[in-house]
Amino acid sequence: EVQLVESGGGLVQPGRSLKLSCAASGFTFSDYAMAWVRQAPKKGLEWVATIIYDGSSTYYRDSVKGRFTISRDNAKSTLYLQMDSLRSEDTATYYCARHDYPGITSGFDYWGQGVMVTVSS
Amino acid sequence: DIRMTQSPASLSASLGETVNIECLASEDIYSDLAWYQQKPGKSPQLLIYNANSLQNGVPSRFSGSGSGTQYSLKINSLQSEDVATYFCQQYNNYPTFGAGTKLELK
Numbered sequence: 001e002v003q004l005v006e007s008g009g010g011l012v013q014p015g016r017s018l019k020l021s022c023a024a025s026g027f028t029f030s031d032y033a034m035a036w037v038r039q040a041p042k043k044g045l046e047w048v049a050t051i052i053y054d055g056s057s058t059y060y061r062d063s064v065k066g067r068f069t070i071s072r073d074n075a076k077s078t079l080y081l082q083m084d085s086l087r088s089e090d091t092a093t094y095y096c097a098r099h100d101y102p103g104i105t106s107g108f109d110y111w112g113q114g115v116m117v118t119v120s121s
Numbered sequence: 122d123i124r125m126t127q128s129p130a131s132l133s134a135s136l137g138e139t140v141n142i143e144c145l146a147s148e149d150i151y152s153d154l155a156w157y158q159q160k161p162g163k164s165p166q167l168l169i170y171n172a173n174s175l176q177n178g179v180p181s182r183f184s185g186s187g188s189g190t191q192y193s194l195k196i197n198s199l200q201s202e203d204v205a206t207y208f209c210q211q212y213n214n215y216p217t218f219g220a221g222t223k224l225e226l227k
Contacts, residue, residue, distance in 0.1 A: 100167075
């Protein structure tokens with residue numbers, strides 16, 4: 001059974017940093033691209049970043065480029081999101097999601113339960 | 122970025138009714154489109170990919186169609202467990218989502 005379990009969320013002040021983790025199990029992690037997708041309270045879904053299967057390429061939405069870094073450890077089947085210079089508009093539930101393909105051009109076939117990040121003073 | 126315009130924003134339907142949700146892309150996305158269902162307090166679940174392919178385990182009352190810039194999700198014989206918010210998503214370019222359609226029972 002595919003499982004994605006996020007951790008690392010919480011309350012953080014504007015300008016500070018936070019690192020999210022996503023532990024994957026039930027599939028060969030190194031075969032798939034992985035992503036972070038966020039959802040602000042009562043809002044829609046917003047793709048944040050993707051890393052392809054071997055970590056050699058990463059992609060970001062413009063609003064987080066230069067502030068967020070997606071990475072993966074295939075030996076540990078774990079995905080990460082380092083979030084620096086956090087802003088109030090980054091407040092959201094962050095989902096770890098699996099692309100159903102090694103690259104970015106695919107949908108998301110499995111999602112974690114989500115972790116809440118609140119940016120507030 | 123490719124914009125996805127989803128309609129309607131909300132929808133009220135009766136049990137057993139057929140429901141249609143539309144998604145319009147700002148440019149041709151060559152059927153690189155997925156539909157998701159999100160129930161309150163839960164993570165999204167993939168229903169349809171490649172515009173018309175049913176994800177494993179999804180009931181056959183769900184179907185997708187479309188091409189070019191226009192796509193739709195159809196739910197036949199609406200069930201109570203279908204109450205949810207539905208999102209379209211294109212993956213021809215960096216992923217973008219529609220704003221969602223909230224489906225309620227009449």
